[in-house]
Amino acid sequence: MQEIKFRLKDHAMLQLTDCEPSVASELSEYYTFEVPGAKFMPAVKARRWDGKIRMLNRTNGEINAGLYWSIKKFCMERGYGIHVEDGPYGLPYTINKVNHMETMKWISTIGLPFAPRDYQYDAVCHAIKFKRSILISPTGSGKSLIIYMLMRWYLENHDRKILLIVPTTSLVEQMAKDFTDYGFDPELFHKIYSGKLKETNKRIIITTWQSIYKLSPIWFEDFGCIFGDEVHGFKSKSLSSIMNKSYNAEYRFGTTGTLDGTQVHKLVLEGLFGPVHRVTTTAVLQEKKQLASLDIDIILLQHLKEDGDRLHGCTYQEEIDFLVSHNKRNNFIRNLALSLDGNTLVLFNLVDKHGKVLRDMIEDKIPEGRKLFYVSGETKTTDREAVRAIIESQTDSITLASLGTFSTGINIKNIHNIVFASPSKSQIRVLQSIGRGLRLSDDGRTTKLYDIADDLKSQGKPNFTLRHSVERIKIYNSEQFNSKVSKVVL
Numbered sequence: 001m002q003e004i005k006f007r008l009k010d011h012a013m014l015q016l017t018d019c020e021p022s023v024a025s026e027l028s029e030y031y032t033f034e035v036p037g038a039k040f041m042p043a044v045k046a047r048r049w050d051g052k053i054r055m056l057n058r059t060n061g062e063i064n065a066g067l068y069w070s071i072k073k074f075c076m077e078r079g080y081g082i083h084v085e086d087g088p089y090g091l092p093y094t095i096n097k098v099n100h101m102e103t104m105k106w107i108s109t110i111g112l113p114f115a116p117r118d119y120q121y122d123a124v125c126h127a128i129k130f131k132r133s134i135l136i137s138p139t140g141s142g143k144s145l146i147i148y149m150l151m152r153w154y155l156e157n158h159d160r161k162i163l164l165i166v167p168t169t170s171l172v173e174q175m176a177k178d179f180t181d182y183g184f185d186p187e188l189f190h191k192i193y194s195g196k197l198k199e200t201n202k203r204i205i206i207t208t209w210q211s212i213y214k215l216s217p218i219w220f221e222d223f224g225c226i227f228g229d230e231v232h233g234f235k236s237k238s239l240s241s242i243m244n245k246s247y248n249a250e251y252r253f254g255t256t257g258t259l260d261g262t263q264v265h266k267l268v269l270e271g272l273f274g275p276v277h278r279v280t281t282t283a284v285l286q287e288k289k290q291l292a293s294l295d296i297d298i299i300l301l302q303h304l305k306e307d308g309d310r311l312h313g314c315t316y317q318e319e320i321d322f323l324v325s326h327n328k329r330n331n332f333i334r335n336l337a338l339s340l341d342g343n344t345l346v347l348f349n350l351v352d353k354h355g356k357v358l359r360d361m362i363e364d365k366i367p368e369g370r371k372l373f374y375v376s377g378e379t380k381t382t383d384r385e386a387v388r389a390i391i392e393s394q395t396d397s398i399t400l401a402s403l404g405t406f407s408t409g410i411n412i413k414n415i416h417n418i419v420f421a422s423p424s425k426s427q428i429r430v431l432q433s434i435g436r437g438l439r440l441s442d443d444g445r446t447t448k449l450y451d452i453a454d455d456l457k458s459q460g461k462p463n464f465t466l467r468h469s470v471e472r473i474k475i476y477n478s479e480q481f482n483s484k485v486s487k488v489v490l
Helices: 021-030 065-078 100-107 118-130 143-157 169-181 236-245 263-273 282-287 305-311 316-324 327-339 351-365 381-391 427-435 464-478
Strands: 003-008 013-018 032-034 052-054 062-064 081-085 132-136 161-166 189-192 204-208 223-229 251-256 276-278 294-302 344-348 372-375 398-402 417-420 447-455 482-489
Touching (some): 118 143, 169 204, 251 263, 294 327, 294 464, 316 351, 327 344, 351 372, 351 398
Parallel strands (some): 161 223, 189 204, 344 398
Antiparallel strands (some): 003 013
16 A cells, blocks of 8 residues: 655644655645636736646645644555654644533633523534634634634643734724633733734734735744634735744634635635634524525616627726726715615725725715715725724714725624625625624614626627625535525616
8 A cells, every 4th residue: 555654843833754655745736726717817927927826736745734634534544644743743633632611611600791592502512622723713603712712722721822813903903802802811922013023922913914924034033832813815925935934833723714725725715723623604693693694685776788888898997997986886886875774884895996086976965964985995994993883883874994004804793784885705704794794783783785786788798796695605505605686777
């Protein structure tokens, strides 16, 4: 029998130590993927890169340690043996024994203001047992509480530092606030983002990945536990740099509401954090009345035939520029937002070309006394937090927010309506944006999503954004959301 031999080089990497060349080539091919959309990337166009990710380094035999179970599956399917040699870092995937009753008793001693839900408790037990995992749980399911309980367990059972990485400055502040709300002393953690000191003696650091990925490997040596929150939004190369430099981090946990559905994305993240574990689903939480019900109205705007013919053969960017500057389309979005009862969130993509235009149009027509909030990347982190807090106390406000600031992770508990003013086909962006409205509001109302789609087809050929709307409908169907299509002639 052919056999593949590995050792755990450190907590970041496995190293291939002995293998027949033909089997090594097969393994390398198995873990080689073309990046989606690579052919459009400048490096590929300039022929400096072939657009492929190779997860096995054939030069030194290294591959991310989180792929251990995936490699075992590869060997089983092909009838190969696998042997892992013991070394300074031990064996990969040694597990902890978890006594569920003792764990439940321990959780009752850490002073939480409320009892965890059953799936949150199960997620904590799973993570403690396996030391590595990507925990997939929908927005509104309380991922920050899962992180907090795991963080408290690690502090009490290990001596090294904890690194908690998030994608945005707003999430640094929100995570810190959540931990404080759970009863933790804010003096015990240190926050890092632009302008903040990177050196601290505190055992817990909450940071954006952008603030630390260029730091020296020495900076990462003291971390024994790493959390990556909203890991779907991290740039793969930068996240890999952080995780590979943190070679002493035996405990690695990624959390997200969704992955993007591509194999390469899932395997890159599994290599860094370990196998995927689904904590719960939106449908289950809605059935238990722990998330708001959702109705989706896909509003298909029927554009003039001559506009479709004029844009026939145009680029995607040319189509987007046409749509965001379309006066009747923007009037429709403005009138829709003003007509909706309750707190309404309008999400846009382009700040100058679209967000500011919509802001001025709504400002011009909004009734006196009704509040309008505007948030983009230009808005200070402290101001975004203030807006978020104010919205939760409102009953009939309108918030215009860029997708980059409010589509991922931001916790807003009192949103009744969401309007997609900018087209997208990204599964992650769509589901994360929907998540902004799934937390139960004070009155328990069903959340309404208005998805603006555009029919500019010409000569029987659908336009870019019409095709993207079809992809969104597939996402809605796969998540078992209620949806309908309404046609509106512009």
